[in-house]
Amino acid sequence: MNRRRDTAALFPGSFDPITNGHLDIVERGLSVFREIVIAILVNSDKRPLFTVEERVRTIRQVFRGNKRVRVDTFSGLLVDYAERAGASVIIRGLRAISDFEYEFQMALMNRRLNPKVETVFMMPAESYTYVSSRLVKEVFRLGGRVSDLVPPAVEKRLRAKYKLRGGRPTGESE
Numbered sequence: 001m002n003r004r005r006d007t008a009a010l011f012p013g014s015f016d017p018i019t020n021g022h023l024d025i026v027e028r029g030l031s032v033f034r035e036i037v038i039a040i041l042v043n044s045d046k047r048p049l050f051t052v053e054e055r056v057r058t059i060r061q062v063f064r065g066n067k068r069v070r071v072d073t074f075s076g077l078l079v080d081y082a083e084r085a086g087a088s089v090i091i092r093g094l095r096a097i098s099d100f101e102y103e104f105q106m107a108l109m110n111r112r113l114n115p116k117v118e119t120v121f122m123m124p125a126e127s128y129t130y131v132s133s134r135l136v137k138e139v140f141r142l143g144g145r146v147s148d149l150v151p152p153a154v155e156k157r158l159r160a161k162y163k164l165r166g167g168r169p170t171g172e173s174e
């Protein structure tokens with residue numbers, strides 16, 4: 001019996017916004033684990049573009065109809081949330097060597113905090129190795145095309161968000 005297939009895995013992050021790179025990791029996660037819980041961090045130090053509620057709604061929209069993907073929020077320690085959510089695995093995407101140091105530190109710290117929770121790294125398709133939420137926001141804000149980088153629901157929200165902020169600026173920062 002493949003016990004891993006019975007396991008729920010957490011995919012935590014800021015998802016501000018979710019990108020096609022994240023979607024690729026969720027797909028890969030679903031090929032290994034029973035359920036993927038996309039866990040959005042509340043109260044991050046970062047100043048997000050989208051509220052947590054907007055991110056939850058968008059991600060639920062993206063995965064509507066997929067009963068094996070759940071969207072939730074968490075605050076406090078990730079490993080404590082993993083325990084509460086009944087997940088023994090944390091999935092993180094590794095795009096490049098530059099991701100490695102931060103991810104390695106987090107994985108080892110989380111292991112120290114709770115040795116029963118294992119971190120699994122997954123690599124997205126090569127075509128997403130340069131995609132990040134930060135760059136998507138920057139490119140969109142400056143008028144670049146992001147339709148290949150994010151799901152349509154996210155592009156729509158980006159458009160609405162920047163319109164709300166007085167239209168898409170043409171060069172200057174926010």
Ligand code: PNS
Pocket residue numbers: 012013014015041076077078079105106107109110
């Ligand atoms: O998408 P991100 O911003 O890279 O995700 C980072 C995240 C949410 C996974 C990380 O900041 C996190 O787990 N924060 C929760 C607080 C915590 O458990 N900190 C100790 C981790 S070593």
